[in-house]
Amino acid sequence: MTFSITVTGNGLDLHLPGFDQSAPISWHWLRDHDESEAGQDPDTKQRRVDTFSLGDVEPGTVTVDDGWVTVTWPDATVAMCSRQLLESVAEEFLATDWSARPELKPILPTDIVLWSDPTTRPDEIDLGAFLDPASDEALTLGVDLLSRYGYLVLRGDVLDRGTAEAFARRLGYIRHTIFGGLWDLAPDLSEHADTAYTSVHLAPHTDGTYSHDAPGLQFFLCLAAAPEGGESLLVDGFAIAAELETAEPETFVTLASVPVPGRYIEPGVHLRAERPVFRSNARGVLDQVSFNNYDRAPFLLPPEQELRFHRAYRRFAELAAAPARRVAVGLTPGDILIFDNWRSLHGRNAFVGPRHYVGAYLNHEDLESKRRVLLGS
Ligand SMILES: [Fe+2]
The missing domain is CATH 3.30.2020.30 (NE0471 N-terminal domain-like)
Structure with missing residues (x-):
């Protein structure tokens, strides 16, 4: 044309x-x-x-x-x-019929613990106890903390990929994507064309903005820690939503209303999906935060909406990047970090030297299922 x-x-x-x-x-x-x-x-x-x-x-x-x-x-x-x-x-x-676009104002969930500074943290769990088939005590505590805080650190000392598989089975099952099931994360771009496979700093983001059903949970098992740097960075996206709802309602509504497309491209693959930064469920309750400026796909808005959107999107990025609200998690070999990819943004400090994690995605509904079964809620 x-x-x-x-x-x-x-x-x-x-x-x-x-x-x-x-x-x-x-x-x-x-x-x-x-x-x-x-x-x-x-x-x-x-x-x-x-x-x-x-x-x-x-x-x-x-x-x-x-x-x-x-x-x-x-x-x-x-x-x-x-x-x-x-x-x-x-x-x-x-x-696009721009007049048909509704303005949304999600309701914040009340049964979670918001954290906007690193001092509010869930207790760490012993990985061996979590995996023990003879007792559900540590599993129940872990599921409760992960559901309420949006992340969990489990300390262990077994350097074995089987540990990661056993961990996933305690919560549900590993979700297969184009990255495979259990994937290796090391500074090597040969397998997948993504910045996560390098050693550079990664700004806080969520994974799978290009997937209609973005992975609900992501976990890493540390097999080798970087001698310098490489800590995972976590930010509570729901705490940002709560702050904006009160202090900057127009920003909150804009981020809940404008669908933002994400994309993932490599030879033979072009994934794309879209949803607002703050997506609410069918009952109007905030269900998911999505934010990945690296993977944001090109889209146009009417001029006045574009200005409002960029102001709001930049404000979200500014809050997400604020060092004061970041939790830095250092893993030593055998430790696992798991986080709710629908709530907690994750990033990484740059690092020097070798660093080897294995990781995988799990479904959000499987955590919800465990919570109902073990905690009755
Ligand atoms: Fe990521």
């Missing part, structure tokens, strides 16, 4: 054949979706642009050729967006 482009004061207007309206693309959007090597990883297509430091983006100078729209910014940096990308987001935008 061919389409024409008009440069406006706010960015570009895209005119697609068959549509009366044009699709507006802001300067901010163009800079945030730079497809050059500086803007996104050429293999994983994960975002390299630091969205949250862009601020107000000044108009740039636009050059259009057959395949690319190139924008040169006043600071002499350049962003490149393919015509193919612009056409696909414009087509989706023009086919």
Whole structure:
């Protein structure tokens, strides 16, 4: 399809054949979706642009050729967006009925412990006791703490992949994804094109924003700890929701109402799903937090909604990145960290040297099931 482009004061207007309206693309959007090597990883297509430091983006100078729209910014940096990308987001935008989009205000659950500083932590559990088939005592305590806090640390000393499998069986079963069942996490990009397989710092995020049913739980068994760095970082997404609901209701509603697409791309794979940062269940109760700026897929919003969304999304990122609310968990070989991927954002400090974890995903409903069976709630 061919389409024409008009440069406006706010960015570009895209005119697609068959549509009366044009699709507006802001300067901010163009800079945030730079497809050059500086803007996104050429293999994983994960975002390299630091969205949250862009601020107000000044108009740039636009050059259009057959395949690319190139924008040169006043600071002499350049962003490149393919015509193919612009056409696909414009087509989706023009086919959307924006008046039909409801504003949502989820109800916060009351049976959980919110934590917005590292001093409120669940007790640690002995992994051997948790795995003991002769007693459900430690299992029951662990299920209760994991359900209420959204994460749990279990200390052990057995360096065996079978431990990870036995741990999963105590809670449910390992969920298979394109990463396999039980996967190895080490600084090696050869198997999967994802930043998690490197040694760089990972900002707090949730996994599976590209999956309609994102993994409910994720766990890591430490087989080898990095000599320096590599602690897991956890942030309570529900505590952020609670704070925003009270202090910044417009931000809260925006994050609960705007569906954000996520994507995962590697050769032969293109996964995509979308939901708001704060997703509520059918009864209106907050059920899931989703946030992954690395994997956020391109999408357009009407200009006034785009501004509101980016302000809210940046605010969420700012709160999630605040060191004061982060829990840093250092694992030694044999330890397990498990967290609720629908609630706790996770990240990682950069590290030096070898580090070997095995990990897997579990289903949220299996934890809920254990809770009903063992705790009656
Ligand atoms: Fe992750």
